[in-house]
Amino acid sequence: MNLSIDSIVKRYRRATALDSVSLELEEGLYGLLGPNGSGKTTLLRIVADVLRPTSGEVRLDGVDKDRLGGQYREVIGYLPQEFGLYKEFTVIDFMLYIAALKGIDRRSAVERSHMLLEQVGLEGMEKKSCGKLSGGMKRRLGIAQALLNDPKLLILDEPTAGLDPEERMRFRKLLSDISGQKIVLLSTHIVSDIEMIAGELILIENGRLIGSGTPEELLEELRGQVWTAKVTEEEYGAFESALLNTNASAHPSARIVNVTRKGSGIEARILAEEQPLPGARPDEPGLEDLYLHCFKSKYEGRRGD
Ligand SMILES: Nc1ncnc2c1ncn2[C@@H]1O[C@H](COP(=O)(O)OP(=O)(O)OP(=O)(O)O)[C@@H](O)[C@H]1O
Ligand SMILES: [Mg+2]
Incomplete structure (x- = not known):
């Protein structure tokens, strides 16, 4: 599988959030790194198909995502930076609700929900109401819901925000377990979260790509400095x-x-x-x-x- 991000520009009335960003992604884990306001969320929202770019294309295996329509949405899982939960839902009801939105039949939805809740360490919390979860638990539920449709393209916007050190460790393990045959694109400004697991780093500043490569390649440039x-x-x-x-x-x-x-x-x-x-x-x-x-x-x- 191959995802081409081709000359993406996003302009708001005043700001240019993305200034011609192009990337080629294949199966693997990509860490999108950049300071506040650099354009990470904007890029991820465009790839997740919830925001239209001003110009440019996103293609999956050579086909424009707008042409793929529903087929494109079927292969993506997305955890937004601002992840809203329905407070009155229980954890399991929330999972089943998202599964229904994704068109997953009830039986496999129940089975997959339990499996994923266990994978993210929320087993035993099924009946807890979402409003009573800690910040870290909400994040984990967010990751679980993004995985419901077994996405081939997983987009995670600051998935480790609010996680304590132990949860960060669990998250790193979870990601290396699931990233096998997927393209995983995640944003963060916590370098140590992706240091061990990212196959490739994408550096973005002021809406422009300023570098990309494996951690080794990028670090090699710094040798002697x-x-x-x-x-x-x-x-x-x-x-x-x-x-x-x-x-x-x-x-x-x-x-x-x-x-x-x-x-x-x-x-x-x-x-x-x-x-x-x-x-x-x-x-x-x-x-x-x-x-x-x-x-x-x-x-x-x-x-x-
Ligand atoms: N809806 C909007 N209207 C106008 N400007 C926006 C809008 N959304 C984002 N921007 C601007 O686009 C730029 C990129 O924002 P974006 O949220 O993509 O950055 P980010 O890298 O995700 O930042 P952070 O690390 O804080 O999450 C910023 O200058 C921001 O102010
Ligand atoms: Mg952001």
Whole structure:
């Protein structure tokens, strides 16, 4: 199966939310990564067929989704970012209701609902009313309902928002269990949620695709640009103020990723094309570094907060 996202543009009255985004997806797990307002939800809503693009096409195996119509909807499962539940429904009634909307016959709906609720760890909660679920449980129910029709294309918008660390772990396992013969496209800004499982990362900023590839490929580009330096507090202070000073020319592109206190000194993780401080050692790049490297403008915009 192949999904082509071809030159998608979405304009709102004032903003251009997507500016000619093109992607080719095959079976596997794709992590859509980008800061707030970068266009992730807009792109996912277009692929989920709930929002029309201003221009461009989405094709499944070469056929425009608008031509496929109902057939296209049958193969997709979608968890929206703002996922509404009917509070008065019980968990099982909600699943059966969504199954009915998807045209699944009652018998297989009951069977599949129980199977999926177990898979997402909501077994025993069937009779609980949706209004009484915790945030994490609601998310899990959202994932279960998206899987009802055994979709070949699964679209999850921030599926891990509101999950605690244990639930995140369970979610990662769930996704690697189900992603076999599917295209899974999920958005997040929590890099560690997809670090282990995403086959490919898609980086988006201001409605534009700024990079894509396997985590290894993307990280390779950063090799030699990630440094750790053990310094005294004074040295660190001097380095930081030099960076904040816009006239500083000594380290034009250096950025601090992370700072930890180590005994009486400080260990800083720094992104820089050249050795940023005497004694700084090159280190293995990770996805957090990549995120900061790619979304530099947003990060720097936040700095003055
Ligand atoms: N209905 C709308 N009307 C006008 N502008 C919109 C509308 N929906 C989204 N936008 C704008 O489009 C841009 C992309 O928004 P989008 O929700 O796709 O971003 P996002 O990457 O999902 O952000 P977040 O990480 O906060 O969920 C933003 O500038 C947003 O303000
Ligand atoms: Mg969003």
